[in-house]
Ligand SMILES: O=C(O)C1=C[C@@H](OP(=O)(O)O)[C@@H](O)[C@H](O)C1
Protein backbone atom coordinates (compact mmCIF):
# COMPACT_ATOMS: atom_id res chain seq x y z
CA UNK A 1 0.00 0.00 0.00
CA UNK A 2 1.29 3.47 -0.73
CA UNK A 3 -0.41 5.35 2.13
CA UNK A 4 1.74 6.29 5.13
CA UNK A 5 1.93 3.62 7.83
CA UNK A 6 0.91 4.54 11.37
CA UNK A 7 3.55 4.15 14.09
CA UNK A 8 1.14 2.30 16.36
CA UNK A 9 -2.46 1.60 17.28
CA UNK A 10 -3.76 1.44 20.86
CA UNK A 11 -6.28 -1.32 21.45
CA UNK A 12 -8.61 -1.34 24.43
CA UNK A 13 -10.05 -4.47 25.97
CA UNK A 14 -13.09 -5.92 24.22
CA UNK A 15 -14.56 -8.24 26.86
CA UNK A 16 -17.32 -9.69 24.69
CA UNK A 17 -17.43 -10.11 20.92
CA UNK A 18 -19.98 -11.65 18.59
CA UNK A 19 -21.06 -11.21 14.99
CA UNK A 20 -20.75 -12.38 11.42
CA UNK A 21 -17.89 -11.35 9.16
CA UNK A 22 -17.44 -11.84 5.42
CA UNK A 23 -13.84 -12.89 4.83
CA UNK A 24 -11.65 -11.07 2.30
CA UNK A 25 -10.46 -13.27 -0.57
CA UNK A 26 -7.83 -15.94 0.03
CA UNK A 27 -4.28 -14.82 -0.72
CA UNK A 28 -3.24 -18.33 -1.70
CA UNK A 29 -6.12 -18.71 -4.12
CA UNK A 30 -5.97 -15.13 -5.48
CA UNK A 31 -2.31 -15.32 -6.43
CA UNK A 32 -2.63 -18.78 -7.98
CA UNK A 33 -5.72 -17.78 -9.95
CA UNK A 34 -4.05 -14.58 -11.20
CA UNK A 35 -1.06 -16.49 -12.54
CA UNK A 36 -3.01 -19.41 -13.99
CA UNK A 37 -5.54 -17.05 -15.62
CA UNK A 38 -2.64 -15.02 -17.07
CA UNK A 39 -1.12 -18.18 -18.55
CA UNK A 40 -4.39 -19.63 -19.83
CA UNK A 41 -5.94 -19.62 -23.26
CA UNK A 42 -8.85 -17.14 -23.17
CA UNK A 43 -10.13 -14.47 -20.79
CA UNK A 44 -11.04 -15.14 -17.17
CA UNK A 45 -13.31 -13.00 -15.03
CA UNK A 46 -12.15 -13.29 -11.42
CA UNK A 47 -14.60 -12.46 -8.60
CA UNK A 48 -13.80 -11.75 -4.94
CA UNK A 49 -10.06 -11.35 -5.51
CA UNK A 50 -8.09 -10.22 -2.48
CA UNK A 51 -6.78 -6.65 -2.75
CA UNK A 52 -3.62 -6.47 -0.60
CA UNK A 53 0.14 -5.96 -0.90
CA UNK A 54 0.71 -9.60 -1.91
CA UNK A 55 -1.87 -9.57 -4.70
CA UNK A 56 -0.76 -6.11 -5.86
CA UNK A 57 2.80 -7.31 -6.39
CA UNK A 58 1.51 -10.32 -8.34
CA UNK A 59 -0.70 -8.06 -10.46
CA UNK A 60 2.16 -5.63 -11.01
CA UNK A 61 4.46 -8.46 -12.10
CA UNK A 62 1.91 -9.84 -14.55
CA UNK A 63 1.29 -6.40 -16.04
CA UNK A 64 5.04 -5.88 -16.43
CA UNK A 65 5.10 -9.19 -18.35
CA UNK A 66 2.48 -7.75 -20.70
CA UNK A 67 -0.65 -9.44 -19.32
CA UNK A 68 -3.84 -7.38 -19.61
CA UNK A 69 -5.71 -6.96 -16.30
CA UNK A 70 -8.92 -4.99 -16.58
CA UNK A 71 -11.11 -4.14 -13.57
CA UNK A 72 -14.77 -4.80 -14.34
CA UNK A 73 -16.97 -3.59 -11.49
CA UNK A 74 -15.75 -5.43 -8.39
CA UNK A 75 -14.16 -8.15 -10.55
CA UNK A 76 -11.01 -8.41 -12.64
CA UNK A 77 -10.81 -9.54 -16.25
CA UNK A 78 -7.53 -11.31 -16.98
CA UNK A 79 -6.52 -11.58 -20.64
CA UNK A 80 -4.81 -14.99 -20.80
CA UNK A 81 -1.65 -15.13 -22.90
CA UNK A 82 -1.89 -18.82 -23.82
CA UNK A 83 1.36 -19.79 -22.10
CA UNK A 84 3.49 -16.98 -23.59
CA UNK A 85 4.01 -13.77 -21.63
CA UNK A 86 4.02 -10.94 -24.22
CA UNK A 87 7.01 -9.20 -22.58
CA UNK A 88 10.13 -11.06 -21.52
CA UNK A 89 12.29 -8.09 -20.58
CA UNK A 90 11.24 -6.87 -17.17
CA UNK A 91 12.41 -6.05 -13.66
CA UNK A 92 9.80 -7.38 -11.25
CA UNK A 93 9.29 -6.31 -7.64
CA UNK A 94 7.66 -8.92 -5.44
CA UNK A 95 7.69 -7.19 -2.02
CA UNK A 96 7.78 -9.92 0.62
CA UNK A 97 5.42 -12.31 -1.14
CA UNK A 98 7.01 -15.76 -0.97
CA UNK A 99 4.17 -17.24 -2.97
CA UNK A 100 4.59 -14.68 -5.76
CA UNK A 101 8.31 -15.11 -6.30
CA UNK A 102 8.25 -18.90 -5.94
CA UNK A 103 5.51 -19.30 -8.52
CA UNK A 104 6.58 -16.56 -10.92
CA UNK A 105 10.19 -17.79 -11.19
CA UNK A 106 9.39 -21.28 -12.59
CA UNK A 107 6.61 -19.96 -14.83
CA UNK A 108 8.86 -17.27 -16.31
CA UNK A 109 11.76 -19.72 -16.69
CA UNK A 110 9.45 -22.06 -18.62
CA UNK A 111 8.15 -19.28 -20.90
CA UNK A 112 11.69 -17.96 -21.49
CA UNK A 113 12.71 -21.53 -22.34
CA UNK A 114 10.09 -21.90 -25.04
CA UNK A 115 9.62 -18.33 -26.30
CA UNK A 116 12.62 -16.32 -25.11
CA UNK A 117 15.04 -14.71 -27.56
CA UNK A 118 18.47 -13.12 -27.41
CA UNK A 119 18.54 -10.27 -24.90
CA UNK A 120 15.41 -11.34 -23.04
CA UNK A 121 15.90 -11.32 -19.29
CA UNK A 122 13.55 -11.05 -16.31
CA UNK A 123 14.82 -10.07 -12.86
CA UNK A 124 12.94 -10.47 -9.59
CA UNK A 125 13.68 -8.61 -6.36
CA UNK A 126 11.84 -7.82 -3.14
CA UNK A 127 12.19 -6.04 0.16
CA UNK A 128 15.22 -6.79 2.37
CA UNK A 129 13.50 -9.70 4.18
CA UNK A 130 12.58 -11.30 0.85
CA UNK A 131 16.30 -11.42 0.14
CA UNK A 132 16.76 -13.56 3.26
CA UNK A 133 14.05 -16.06 2.33
CA UNK A 134 15.40 -19.21 0.64
CA UNK A 135 14.77 -20.07 -2.99
CA UNK A 136 17.88 -22.18 -3.69
CA UNK A 137 16.07 -25.53 -3.68
CA UNK A 138 13.60 -24.29 -6.28
CA UNK A 139 16.40 -22.94 -8.47
CA UNK A 140 18.25 -26.28 -8.13
CA UNK A 141 15.12 -27.99 -9.45
CA UNK A 142 14.81 -25.55 -12.34
CA UNK A 143 18.51 -25.97 -13.16
CA UNK A 144 18.01 -29.75 -13.38
CA UNK A 145 15.40 -29.02 -16.06
CA UNK A 146 17.81 -26.74 -17.96
CA UNK A 147 16.87 -23.24 -16.75
CA UNK A 148 19.50 -20.49 -16.63
CA UNK A 149 19.29 -18.57 -13.37
CA UNK A 150 21.72 -15.84 -12.29
CA UNK A 151 22.02 -14.87 -8.63
CA UNK A 152 22.13 -11.08 -8.30
CA UNK A 153 22.92 -11.08 -4.56
CA UNK A 154 23.60 -13.97 -2.20
CA UNK A 155 23.38 -17.35 -3.98
CA UNK A 156 20.30 -19.24 -2.83
CA UNK A 157 18.27 -16.07 -2.19
CA UNK A 158 16.58 -13.35 -4.24
CA UNK A 159 17.27 -11.14 -6.14
CA UNK A 160 17.86 -13.22 -9.25
CA UNK A 161 17.63 -12.99 -13.02
CA UNK A 162 16.23 -15.50 -15.49
CA UNK A 163 17.71 -15.94 -18.98
CA UNK A 164 16.34 -17.93 -21.93
CA UNK A 165 17.29 -21.63 -21.91
CA UNK A 166 15.10 -24.54 -22.99
CA UNK A 167 13.75 -26.78 -20.21
CA UNK A 168 14.38 -30.22 -21.63
CA UNK A 169 14.68 -32.79 -18.81
CA UNK A 170 11.59 -34.85 -17.99
CA UNK A 171 12.33 -35.46 -14.32
CA UNK A 172 13.08 -33.06 -11.50
CA UNK A 173 13.64 -33.55 -7.82
CA UNK A 174 12.95 -30.80 -5.28
CA UNK A 175 13.35 -30.57 -1.52
CA UNK A 176 10.05 -30.48 0.29
CA UNK A 177 11.08 -29.54 3.81
CA UNK A 178 11.78 -25.79 3.46
CA UNK A 179 8.67 -24.57 1.64
CA UNK A 180 5.87 -26.28 -0.24
CA UNK A 181 5.84 -23.24 -2.55
CA UNK A 182 8.81 -24.73 -4.48
CA UNK A 183 6.70 -27.73 -5.47
CA UNK A 184 3.70 -25.48 -6.19
CA UNK A 185 5.85 -23.35 -8.49
CA UNK A 186 7.20 -26.35 -10.41
CA UNK A 187 3.74 -27.91 -10.73
CA UNK A 188 2.17 -24.72 -12.05
CA UNK A 189 5.00 -24.29 -14.58
CA UNK A 190 4.92 -27.93 -15.77
CA UNK A 191 2.25 -27.50 -18.49
CA UNK A 192 4.17 -24.55 -19.97
CA UNK A 193 7.05 -26.77 -21.05
CA UNK A 194 6.36 -28.23 -24.50
CA UNK A 195 7.30 -31.93 -24.44
CA UNK A 196 6.17 -35.30 -25.67
CA UNK A 197 6.89 -37.15 -22.40
CA UNK A 198 5.35 -36.61 -18.96
CA UNK A 199 7.16 -34.35 -16.51
CA UNK A 200 7.81 -36.13 -13.22
CA UNK A 201 8.41 -34.05 -10.09
CA UNK A 202 9.82 -35.92 -7.11
CA UNK A 203 9.90 -34.53 -3.60
CA UNK A 204 13.03 -35.15 -1.56
CA UNK A 205 12.30 -35.72 2.11
CA UNK A 206 9.01 -35.07 3.85
CA UNK A 207 6.86 -32.39 2.20
CA UNK A 208 5.74 -29.64 4.61
CA UNK A 209 2.54 -27.56 4.40
CA UNK A 210 0.88 -30.27 2.26
CA UNK A 211 -2.60 -28.70 2.10
CA UNK A 212 -1.20 -25.83 0.02
CA UNK A 213 -0.21 -28.31 -2.67
CA UNK A 214 -3.79 -29.54 -2.63
CA UNK A 215 -4.90 -25.94 -3.39
CA UNK A 216 -2.45 -25.88 -6.30
CA UNK A 217 -3.64 -29.14 -7.82
CA UNK A 218 -7.33 -28.21 -7.35
CA UNK A 219 -6.87 -24.88 -9.12
CA UNK A 220 -4.75 -26.34 -11.93
CA UNK A 221 -7.67 -28.68 -12.53
CA UNK A 222 -10.10 -25.72 -12.71
CA UNK A 223 -7.82 -24.40 -15.46
CA UNK A 224 -7.89 -27.72 -17.35
CA UNK A 225 -4.64 -29.40 -16.23
CA UNK A 226 -4.58 -32.75 -14.41
CA UNK A 227 -1.77 -33.71 -12.05
CA UNK A 228 -1.32 -37.41 -11.23
CA UNK A 229 -0.33 -37.74 -7.59
CA UNK A 230 1.52 -40.65 -6.01
CA UNK A 231 1.20 -39.85 -2.31
CA UNK A 232 3.13 -36.67 -1.49
CA UNK A 233 6.35 -37.93 -3.05
CA UNK A 234 5.76 -37.99 -6.78
CA UNK A 235 3.70 -35.80 -9.11
CA UNK A 236 3.30 -36.34 -12.85
CA UNK A 237 2.00 -33.90 -15.43
CA UNK A 238 1.14 -35.60 -18.73
CA UNK A 239 2.17 -33.86 -21.98
CA UNK A 240 -0.25 -32.03 -24.23
CA UNK A 241 -2.05 -30.18 -21.45
CA UNK A 242 -2.32 -26.39 -21.45
CA UNK A 243 -4.20 -23.98 -19.19
CA UNK A 244 -7.67 -23.06 -20.43
CA UNK A 245 -9.80 -20.36 -18.89
CA UNK A 246 -12.78 -21.60 -16.88
CA UNK A 247 -14.54 -18.38 -18.03
CA UNK A 248 -15.38 -17.09 -14.58
CA UNK A 249 -13.99 -18.06 -11.20
CA UNK A 250 -14.62 -16.78 -7.72
CA UNK A 251 -12.04 -16.72 -4.92
CA UNK A 252 -12.96 -18.27 -1.56
CA UNK A 253 -12.62 -16.24 1.63
CA UNK A 254 -9.19 -16.47 3.30
CA UNK A 255 -9.09 -19.34 5.78
CA UNK A 256 -5.91 -18.05 7.48
CA UNK A 257 -7.65 -14.71 8.08
CA UNK A 258 -10.63 -16.67 9.40
CA UNK A 259 -8.41 -17.87 12.26
CA UNK A 260 -8.36 -14.39 13.87
CA UNK A 261 -12.13 -14.11 13.90
CA UNK A 262 -12.71 -17.66 15.06
CA UNK A 263 -10.19 -17.14 17.85
CA UNK A 264 -12.04 -13.90 18.71
CA UNK A 265 -15.22 -15.94 19.19
CA UNK A 266 -13.40 -18.53 21.29
CA UNK A 267 -11.79 -15.87 23.52
CA UNK A 268 -14.52 -13.25 23.63
CA UNK A 269 -17.65 -15.36 24.13
CA UNK A 270 -18.96 -15.32 20.59
CA UNK A 271 -20.49 -16.71 18.62
CA UNK A 272 -18.42 -15.30 15.79
CA UNK A 273 -19.20 -16.58 12.33
CA UNK A 274 -17.00 -16.16 9.27
CA UNK A 275 -18.48 -16.53 5.82
CA UNK A 276 -16.66 -17.32 2.58
CA UNK A 277 -14.86 -20.51 3.69
CA UNK A 278 -16.28 -23.60 5.34
CA UNK A 279 -16.68 -27.34 4.93
CA UNK A 280 -16.32 -27.13 1.13
CA UNK A 281 -13.14 -25.05 1.19
CA UNK A 282 -10.01 -26.17 -0.68
CA UNK A 283 -7.84 -24.37 1.92
CA UNK A 284 -6.14 -26.44 4.59
CA UNK A 285 -6.30 -23.60 7.11
CA UNK A 286 -9.98 -24.28 7.72
CA UNK A 287 -8.60 -27.09 9.92
CA UNK A 288 -7.58 -24.35 12.37
CA UNK A 289 -11.16 -24.73 13.61
CA UNK A 290 -10.33 -28.30 14.70
CA UNK A 291 -7.33 -27.04 16.65
CA UNK A 292 -9.52 -24.46 18.34
CA UNK A 293 -12.06 -27.21 19.10
CA UNK A 294 -9.23 -29.23 20.68
CA UNK A 295 -8.71 -26.23 23.00
CA UNK A 296 -12.36 -26.50 23.94
CA UNK A 297 -14.01 -23.94 21.63
CA UNK A 298 -17.50 -24.70 20.40
CA UNK A 299 -17.27 -24.91 16.60
CA UNK A 300 -19.99 -25.34 13.99
CA UNK A 301 -19.61 -25.68 10.25
CA UNK A 302 -21.61 -24.88 7.14
CA UNK A 303 -20.62 -25.38 3.51
CA UNK A 304 -19.15 -21.89 3.35
CA UNK A 305 -19.06 -20.69 6.94
CA UNK A 306 -17.52 -21.59 10.28
CA UNK A 307 -18.60 -20.38 13.71
CA UNK A 308 -16.74 -20.34 17.02
CA UNK A 309 -17.87 -19.66 20.56
CA UNK A 310 -16.12 -19.83 23.91
CA UNK A 311 -16.48 -22.91 26.07
CA UNK A 312 -17.80 -22.71 29.63
CA UNK A 313 -14.73 -22.14 31.77
CA UNK A 314 -12.41 -20.99 28.98
CA UNK A 315 -9.87 -22.62 26.66
CA UNK A 316 -7.46 -25.38 27.65
CA UNK A 317 -3.86 -25.76 26.46
CA UNK A 318 -3.04 -28.39 23.81
CA UNK A 319 -0.08 -30.22 22.30
CA UNK A 320 -0.45 -30.21 18.52
CA UNK A 321 1.44 -30.96 15.31
CA UNK A 322 0.74 -27.82 13.25
CA UNK A 323 2.62 -28.65 10.05
CA UNK A 324 -0.63 -28.65 8.06
CA UNK A 325 -1.69 -25.17 9.28
CA UNK A 326 1.58 -23.19 9.48
CA UNK A 327 -0.03 -19.74 9.12
CA UNK A 328 -3.10 -20.18 11.33
CA UNK A 329 -0.99 -21.89 14.00
CA UNK A 330 0.38 -18.48 15.02
CA UNK A 331 -3.13 -17.62 16.14
CA UNK A 332 -3.06 -20.65 18.46
CA UNK A 333 0.04 -19.31 20.20
CA UNK A 334 -1.89 -16.19 21.22
CA UNK A 335 -4.99 -18.20 22.21
CA UNK A 336 -2.60 -20.16 24.44
CA UNK A 337 -2.00 -17.00 26.51
CA UNK A 338 -5.58 -17.19 27.74
CA UNK A 339 -5.82 -20.98 28.09
CA UNK A 340 -5.47 -23.17 31.15
CA UNK A 341 -2.10 -24.97 31.10
CA UNK A 342 0.71 -24.94 28.55
CA UNK A 343 0.30 -25.20 24.77
CA UNK A 344 2.94 -26.83 22.58
CA UNK A 345 2.94 -26.26 18.82
CA UNK A 346 5.15 -28.74 16.95
CA UNK A 347 6.59 -29.26 13.48
CA UNK A 348 6.60 -25.55 12.63
CA UNK A 349 10.25 -25.17 11.51
CA UNK A 350 9.12 -23.20 8.42
CA UNK A 351 8.14 -20.32 10.76
CA UNK A 352 11.81 -19.43 10.89
CA UNK A 353 11.99 -18.48 7.20
CA UNK A 354 8.74 -16.59 6.71
CA UNK A 355 8.00 -12.85 7.02
CA UNK A 356 10.23 -12.86 10.09
CA UNK A 357 11.62 -15.64 12.30
CA UNK A 358 8.15 -16.30 13.65
CA UNK A 359 9.23 -18.68 16.42
CA UNK A 360 11.58 -16.06 17.85
CA UNK A 361 9.06 -13.23 17.34
CA UNK A 362 6.11 -15.05 18.92
CA UNK A 363 8.31 -16.13 21.84
CA UNK A 364 9.58 -12.58 22.46
CA UNK A 365 6.13 -10.97 22.37
CA UNK A 366 4.43 -13.68 24.47
CA UNK A 367 7.12 -13.17 27.11
CA UNK A 368 6.33 -9.43 27.18
CA UNK A 369 2.76 -10.36 28.07
CA UNK A 370 4.05 -12.40 31.00
CA UNK A 371 4.09 -15.93 29.53
CA UNK A 372 6.85 -18.46 30.02
CA UNK A 373 8.02 -19.57 26.60
CA UNK A 374 10.31 -22.40 25.56
CA UNK A 375 11.36 -22.84 21.95
CA UNK A 376 13.29 -25.30 19.81
CA UNK A 377 14.30 -25.41 16.15
CA UNK A 378 10.77 -26.34 15.12
CA UNK A 379 8.52 -26.02 18.15
CA UNK A 380 7.30 -23.56 20.75
CA UNK A 381 5.66 -24.01 24.17
CA UNK A 382 3.66 -21.19 25.73
CA UNK A 383 2.77 -21.37 29.42
CA UNK A 384 0.37 -18.56 30.29
CA UNK A 385 0.86 -16.29 33.29
CA UNK A 386 -1.74 -15.94 36.06
CA UNK A 387 -2.70 -12.60 34.52
CA UNK A 388 -1.45 -11.02 31.27
CA UNK A 389 0.63 -7.83 31.43
CA UNK A 390 -0.07 -4.93 29.14
CA UNK A 391 2.70 -4.35 26.60
CA UNK A 392 3.92 -2.68 23.43
CA UNK A 393 3.91 -5.38 20.76
CA UNK A 394 6.55 -5.38 18.03
CA UNK A 395 5.22 -6.80 14.79
CA UNK A 396 8.47 -7.38 12.79
CA UNK A 397 6.81 -6.27 9.52
CA UNK A 398 4.77 -9.46 9.79
CA UNK A 399 1.03 -9.12 9.18
CA UNK A 400 0.31 -12.26 11.20
CA UNK A 401 2.17 -10.95 14.25
CA UNK A 402 -0.07 -7.85 14.24
CA UNK A 403 -3.31 -9.75 13.67
CA UNK A 404 -2.56 -12.62 16.07
CA UNK A 405 -1.40 -10.44 18.99
CA UNK A 406 -4.40 -8.12 18.71
CA UNK A 407 -6.39 -11.08 20.09
CA UNK A 408 -4.74 -10.75 23.50
CA UNK A 409 -7.07 -7.77 24.12
CA UNK A 410 -10.19 -9.96 24.00
CA UNK A 411 -12.27 -11.65 26.64
CA UNK A 412 -12.14 -11.84 30.41
CA UNK A 413 -8.32 -12.16 30.44
CA UNK A 414 -7.77 -9.44 27.79
CA UNK A 415 -5.37 -6.53 28.39
CA UNK A 416 -4.99 -3.22 26.57
CA UNK A 417 -2.11 -3.28 24.06
CA UNK A 418 -0.15 -0.98 21.83
CA UNK A 419 0.53 -2.68 18.48
CA UNK A 420 3.49 -1.15 16.63
CA UNK A 421 3.43 -0.72 12.84
CA UNK A 422 -0.14 -2.03 12.63
CA UNK A 423 -0.40 -1.33 8.91
CA UNK A 424 1.92 -4.25 8.14
CA UNK A 425 -1.40 -6.17 8.01
CA UNK A 426 -1.72 -4.81 4.45
CA UNK A 427 0.23 -7.85 3.24
CA UNK A 428 -3.00 -9.84 3.34
CA UNK A 429 -5.74 -7.74 5.03
CA UNK A 430 -5.42 -3.93 4.78
CA UNK A 431 -8.70 -3.33 6.64
CA UNK A 432 -8.01 -5.66 9.56
CA UNK A 433 -7.88 -3.11 12.39
CA UNK A 434 -10.99 -1.25 11.16
CA UNK A 435 -12.91 -4.50 11.54
CA UNK A 436 -11.10 -5.63 14.69
CA UNK A 437 -11.71 -2.46 16.70
CA UNK A 438 -15.46 -2.81 16.08
CA UNK A 439 -15.70 -6.50 17.00
CA UNK A 440 -17.17 -5.79 20.42
CA UNK A 441 -19.79 -3.36 19.10
CA UNK A 442 -22.04 -6.04 17.62
CA UNK A 443 -22.33 -7.84 20.96
CA UNK A 444 -22.77 -4.68 23.07
O1 LIG B 1 1.32 -21.95 -1.13
C1 LIG B 1 0.85 -21.08 -0.40
O2 LIG B 1 -0.13 -20.37 -0.75
C2 LIG B 1 1.44 -20.89 0.93
C3 LIG B 1 2.19 -21.87 1.52
C4 LIG B 1 2.72 -21.79 2.90
O3 LIG B 1 4.12 -21.62 2.83
P1 LIG B 1 5.20 -22.83 3.07
O4 LIG B 1 4.92 -23.89 2.08
O5 LIG B 1 6.49 -22.12 2.83
O6 LIG B 1 5.01 -23.30 4.49
C5 LIG B 1 2.09 -20.63 3.66
O7 LIG B 1 2.84 -20.36 4.83
C6 LIG B 1 2.01 -19.38 2.83
O8 LIG B 1 1.44 -18.30 3.53
C7 LIG B 1 1.14 -19.60 1.62
Ligand SMILES: C=C(OP(=O)(O)O)C(=O)O
Nearest residue numbers: 096097098099327354355
Ligand atom coordinates in the same frame (compact mmCIF):
# COMPACT_ATOMS: atom_id res chain seq x y z
C1 LIG C 1 4.16 -17.00 4.87
C2 LIG C 1 3.24 -16.21 4.32
O1 LIG C 1 3.27 -15.75 3.05
P1 LIG C 1 4.31 -15.91 1.83
O2 LIG C 1 5.17 -17.11 2.09
O3 LIG C 1 3.47 -16.07 0.61
O4 LIG C 1 5.11 -14.65 1.80
C3 LIG C 1 2.04 -15.79 5.08
O5 LIG C 1 1.12 -15.19 4.48
O6 LIG C 1 1.95 -16.05 6.30
